[in-house]
Amino acid sequence: MRLLEYQGKELFAEAGIPTPTGKVAQTVEEAVAIMRANPAPSVVKAQVLIGGRGKAGGIKFANDERDVVEPAKAILGMNIKGEIAKRIWLEQRVDIAKELYLSITVDRQSKRPIIIASAMGGMDIEEVAATHPDGIAKYRIDPAMGYWPFVGRRVAKEAGIPKEVTAQFVDILGKLYKLFFDIGAMLVEINPLAITKDGRLIASDAKVDIDDNGLFRHPELEAWKTDLPSDPLEERARKTGLAYVHLDGDVGIIGNGAGLVMGTLDAVKAAGGEPANFLDVGGGAKADIVREAVNIVTADPKVKSLFINIFGGITRGDEVAKGLVEALGGGGWSKDKLVIRLTGTNEKEGRAVLQANGIKSVETMNEGAKQAVALARA
Amino acid sequence: MSIYLNKKSIVLVQGITGREGLYHATRMRAYGTNVAGGVTPGKGGQTVEHFSVFDTVSDARARTGADTTVIFVPPPFAADAILEAADAGIGLIICITEGIPVHDMLKVMSVIPDSTRVIGPNCPGIITPGEALAGIMPGHVFSAGRVGLISRSGTLTYEIVDQLTRAGIGQSTCVGIGGDPIIGTVFVDCLRAFERDDATDAVVVVGEIGGTDEEDAADLIRRKHVSKPVVAFIGGRSAPEGKRMGHAGAIVSGSGGTAKAKIAAFESVNVPVADSPADIPSLIARALKLPARV
Incomplete structure (x- = not known):
């Protein structure tokens, strides 16, 4: 679960990491009230998850309550690369002398949390890594050892963090590490970590991504879930426990098992089509689950054909076929715009069941992909 | 021979009184x-379907001599079960x-410890066809033979194995390493094991987007291991970037973890990458110079 900047900053503040004073607003009136209560040169920032909001015009400035009306109006409701800014974050400006970078993420290769720091902050860290690999310090930390100040001193030294702020840096990194574990984060990133003109370190931005699998331990974050921009169909699928990802194309796809579904998307793309979605019905393919899967995929008005790709493993192919027939029986989707590929255990019996019910089936994934693409174009 | 699992393995099931277990x-x-x-825990002394149930793994191991365990415990308690x-x-x-x-x-x-091998989580387990199955794989799809397989995905494994079996190409051991970001055993570990295994002539690696496990495997091959x-x-x-494709670990982030980078890494060390799972049997047949049956 990725958090918006203001949510991340709220967590930072609770963790004792210095952040600029700020408040979130959902309307122009709220923004005016905030500025009236606290008239100070401020930054007005669109609250979106997508990167590059500054270049898209999602960051503006205001000095007082009159001044804030224009930028608030402009940003609230702004479409930034497909994401609508529903909130703005009004934050007091800080005079920045230099920008640093600091993050902790999960390093899959070493199976450890990794601290990444750089004296070149404010830009995309991948870009820094590509252009100035020596400008980045990395430290893979053993969770059994935990964070000790020497780790911070070493990282600061290797990243070229100015001496004058090293003590603050070591302290902030320790707090960030504690937060990383407390909330079960996949990423906590401060970019930029600003050095103010009066020599203080302050988190100018906040990027936090929390592991969905660990969310059950954080009921206090539940409220933010509903707050986040999400696709209505993805939301509906999540409620029924289906793994669905909404994409841009017109060939609807349903399969069992994440890898097989990914492979199916690739096959559709290779056949010259565009997948409309990823949907994994999981093991078993019970009739009610398949029915709901079909309903979700075909609720997308872009979908012109539907490709169901099932491997009968533990579940027998004839049982899967019966489930499909039951699921498709109630109508909702035309058999003419449907391709089913059923293989594996009892595949012949399964295909016979489909045929007896007037549903065409194909033998291979590539053939199915080809036909589904042709149907979408017909 | 085989890797990790054979007919002598003595297997426990943690969570055996649960439906799945x-x-x-x-x-x-x-x-x-x-x-x-x-x-x-708490059900020691009972018997289910002629299986003895124990309260602790320690007790079970002492009484049965088990060397392998398969865990079917719900997510909040699974780490405890592994430890x-x-x-x-x-x-x-x-x-x-x-x-x-995570x-x-x-x-x-x-x-x-290094002496303990963890496979998974979020995996279908291991099978040494004709000898033993420790996991949830549909056993009858597999056939005994001399090709090893390592995969981050369950159903894609069955799909590919099914085609290998139909083509008359049997398998030595198939390992589902799991679709999570942090897993106990990675491609590199399995490749090293297959390299040492007398019963394996060639290996199929089934990767997917996310992480650098495939690139690490390519690097191991580059270093002539x-x-x-x-x-x-x-x-x-x-x-697309930033979207999690079913598996928690299957996500392209920034320029990292793309299929393109993984394919390039394998091709740079002369590992042929199939365009479709259907092409795997013919690639294996060519690599092993098998008589064409596919």
Whole structure:
């Protein structure tokens, strides 16, 4: 679960990491009230998850309550690369002398949390890594050892963090590490970590991504879930426990098992089509689950054909076929715009069941992909 | 011979009184696996479907001599189950559970000794066809032979194995390493094991988007640690950035973890990458110079 900047900053503040004073607003009136209560040169920032909001015009400035009306109006409701800014974050400006970078993420290769720091902050860290690999310090930390100040001193030294702020840096990194574990984060990133003109370190931005699998331990974050921009169909699928990802194309796809579904998307793309979605019905393919899967995929008005790709493993192919027939029986989707590929255990019996019910089936994934693409174009 | 699992393996099932645990324990036994019993805290002394149930892994190991465990414990308790098995001295720990918090696995992997092998989590387990099955794979799809297989995905494994079997190409051992970001055993570990295994002539690597496990495997081959032919398939060529494709670990982030980078890494070390799972049998046949049956 990725958090918006203001949510991340709220967590930072609770963790004792210095952040600029700020408040979130959902309307122009709220923004005016905030500025009236606290008239100070401020930054007005669109609250979106997508990167590059500054270049898209999602960051503006205001000095007082009159001044804030224009930028608030402009940003609230702004479409930034497909994401609508529903909130703005009004934050007091800080005079920045230099920008640093600091993050902790999960390093899959070493199976450890990794601290990444750089004296070149404010830009995309991948870009820094590509252009100035020596400008980045990395430290893979053993969770059994935990964070000790020497780790911070070493990282600061290797990243070229100015001496004058090293003590603050070591302290902030320790707090960030504690937060990383407390909330079960996949990423906590401060970019930029600003050095103010009066020599203080302050988190100018906040990027936090929390592991969905660990969310059950954080009921206090539940409220933010509903707050986040999400696709209505993805939301509906999540409620029924289906793994669905909404994409841009017109060939609807349903399969069992994440890898097989990914492979199916690739096959559709290779056949010259565009997948409309990823949907994994999981093991078993019970009739009610398949029915709901079909309903979700075909609720997308872009979908012109539907490709169901099932491997009968533990579940027998004839049982899967019966489930499909039951699921498709109630109508909702035309058999003419449907391709089913059923293989594996009892595949012949399964295909016979489909045929007896007037549903065409194909033998291979590539053939199915080809036909589904042709149907979408017909 | 085979890797990790064979007919002598003595297997426990943690969570054996649960629906999934019992169902798969029964299937494993039917396949011929030596399932010595299971563990469910508080239910020690009971018997389910002729399986003895023990309260602790330590007790189960002492009474059965088990060396392998398959874990079907719900996500909040699965890390505890893995650590309990490691603490009891079980050498091969296979965790089927999907949805374990990543931080639990970070902590688990930081204390697991090198002598203990963890497979998964979020994996279908291991099968050495004709000998033993420790996991949830549909055993009858597999056939005994001399090709090893390592995969991050379950159904894609069955799909590919089914085609290998139909083409008359049997398998030595198939390992589902799991679809999570932090997993106990990676491609590199399995490739090293297959390289040492007398019963394996070639290896199929089934990768997908996310992480650098495939690139690490390619690097191992570049450093000449693998002399046997390897062929690969990578799922997720069409996956957009930033979207998690079913598996928790299957995500392209920034410029990292793309199918393109993984395919390029394999091709740079002369590992042929199949465009479609259907092409795997012919790639294997070519690598092993088998008479054309595919």
